[in-house]
Amino acid sequence: MRMRTIEISVGVFMLAGILALAFLAVQVSGLSVRDNHRDTYKLYAHFTNASGLTERAKVSVAGVVIGRVTAIMLDPKDTRAKVEMSIDKKVDFLTSDSIAAIQTAGILGEKYIAISVGGDPEMLKAGDEIADTQSALVLEDLIGKVLTNLGSKKD
Amino acid sequence: MLNFLQRLGLNGLETLTVLGRAGRFWWQALWGLPDWRNGPRLLVRQLYFVGVYSLVIIIVSGIFIGMVLALQGYTVLVRFGADQALGQLVSLALIRELGPVVAALLFAGRAGSALTAEIGLMKATEQLASMEMIGVDPLKRVIRPRLWAGMISMPILAQIFNMVAIWGAVAVGVDWLHVDTGSFWSNMQSAVEFREDVVNGLIKSVVFGAVITWIAVFQGYDAVPTSEGISAATTRTVVYSSLAILGIDFLLTAVMFGVN
Numbered sequence: 070m071r072m073r074t075i076e077i078s079v080g081v082f083m084l085a086g087i088l089a090l091a092f093l094a095v096q097v098s099g100l101s102v103r104d105n106h107r108d109t110y111k112l113y114a115h116f117t118n119a120s121g122l123t124e125r126a127k128v129s130v131a132g133v134v135i136g137r138v139t140a141i142m143l144d145p146k147d148t149r150a151k152v153e154m155s156i157d158k159k160v161d162f163l164t165s166d167s168i169a170a171i172q173t174a175g176i177l178g179e180k181y182i183a184i185s186v187g188g189d190p191e192m193l194k195a196g197d198e199i200a201d202t203q204s205a206l207v208l209e210d211l212i213g214k215v216l217t218n219l220g221s222k223k224d
Numbered sequence: 225m226l227n228f229l230q231r232l233g234l235n236g237l238e239t240l241t242v243l244g245r246a247g248r249f250w251w252q253a254l255w256g257l258p259d260w261r262n263g264p265r266l267l268v269r270q271l272y273f274v275g276v277y278s279l280v281i282i283i284v285s286g287i288f289i290g291m292v293l294a295l296q297g298y299t300v301l302v303r304f305g306a307d308q309a310l311g312q313l314v315s316l317a318l319i320r321e322l323g324p325v326v327a328a329l330l331f332a333g334r335a336g337s338a339l340t341a342e343i344g345l346m347k348a349t350e351q352l353a354s355m356e357m358i359g360v361d362p363l364k365r366v367i368r369p370r371l372w373a374g375m376i377s378m379p380i381l382a383q384i385f386n387m388v389a390i391w392g393a394v395a396v397g398v399d400w401l402h403v404d405t406g407s408f409w410s411n412m413q414s415a416v417e418f419r420e421d422v423v424n425g426l427i428k429s430v431v432f433g434a435v436i437t438w439i440a441v442f443q444g445y446d447a448v449p450t451s452e453g454i455s456a457a458t459t460r461t462v463v464y465s466s467l468a469i470l471g472i473d474f475l476l477t478a479v480m481f482g483v484n
Contacts, residue, residue: 072265075268075269075272076268078272078276079268079271079272079275079276081276082271082272082275082276082279082377082380083271083380085279085380085384086379086380086381086383086384088387089380089383089384089386089387090383090422090426092387093319093383093386093387093418093422094418094422096409096413097315097319097386097390097412097413097416097422098413098416098417098418098421098422099412099413099414099416
């Protein structure tokens with residue numbers, strides 16, 4: 070009988086641990102089975118300035134997340150930042166004249182890539198490059214410009 | 225000068241001998257075929273003493289740490305109008321660092337000291353020696369189930385600690401301070417990554433469990449078999465395992481989450 074209560078409480082203990090892990094997986098980290106096996110395809114874009122953009126940053130169209138940034142590297146040919154994105158397979162209607170812009174969520178928020186779709190009949194395929202890009206807005210540069218403008222006006 | 229050098233050398237050699245003995249001890253206890261007849265029963269018994277008994281302290285401290293974290297985080301974040309980020313602050317701090325580390329420190333105080341005292345007393349009352357006499361290997365019979373029990377129950381305790389602490393944070397942040405429920409959870413879910421954060425935290429706590437029980441059991445087994453010896457060994461267990469947890473935690477964090 071004594072051994073039985075011990076075994077039961079150890080069983081409850083183990084179960085509580087498994088439930089806690091499940092809670093952390095589902096509720097806290099938002100893990101779902103679909104997430105890992107989602108089919109994606111790769112797109113590329115060159116930016117003159119990708120400061121603040123990180124790997125795993127969001128890629129969105131009209132505010133809807135359609136993919137993630139998977140790699141950021143320096144292109145040795147033109148010393149611009151080459152950004153690799155993996156986009157959901159289901160989103161196969163990005164036109165080839167789409168514009169990719171690095172934007173900021175809020176003033177101090179994280180950087181993400183916003184794609185605005187154009188009207189070209191031709192669609193982007195896997196491995197294609199988005200030609201038209203807008204670089205990251207660097208707040209410090211902007212402040213610096215405003216300050217120099219103010220300073221020059223006084224003179 | 226020569227005396228100083230000699231003392232230094234002696235201390236160094238002694239430390240190395242103890243480390244070597246501890247390593248051999250660990251290896252001998254875990255090496256060999258599992259004992260299917262008695263093993264599970266002994267393991268369940270130890271899981272009960274090491275794991276279930278530690279539940280109360282883990283749950284109570286978890287709730288309070290979660291509540292304090294939410295309160296402190298809120299007062300700072302609300303100044304920048306970023307109180308929606310409370311969920312990710314609390315969950316990342318808990319899952320990556322506080323959960324494994326604080327649970328391990330509590331575990332060292334609660335279960336580690338008990339293990340050392342128990343085994344030290346077994347040695348002082350010559351139970352271990354009599355076991356050897358009747359042909360039972362005390363390393364396999366006494367030490368091995370305790371080592372396994374520590375390695376198994378530590379991650380379970382840490383996960384329970386995380387869960388309870390997040391509930392505590394929800395109680396303070398959402399129910400009391402009125403952070404929006406939806407953004408609390410969705411920010412948390414977008415910030416926490418299962419493979420990166422939860423699994424790495426789990427690995428940390430397995431390592432901590434193994435190290436704590438190793439230190440505890442070895443200190444008991446190696447204790448001078450007197451009442452002073454056992455009390456000194458119990459103190460050493462708590463001090464060494466706390467230091468080991470913090471040191472190893474830094475190393476593991478640097479490897480897992482370090483800047484690349």
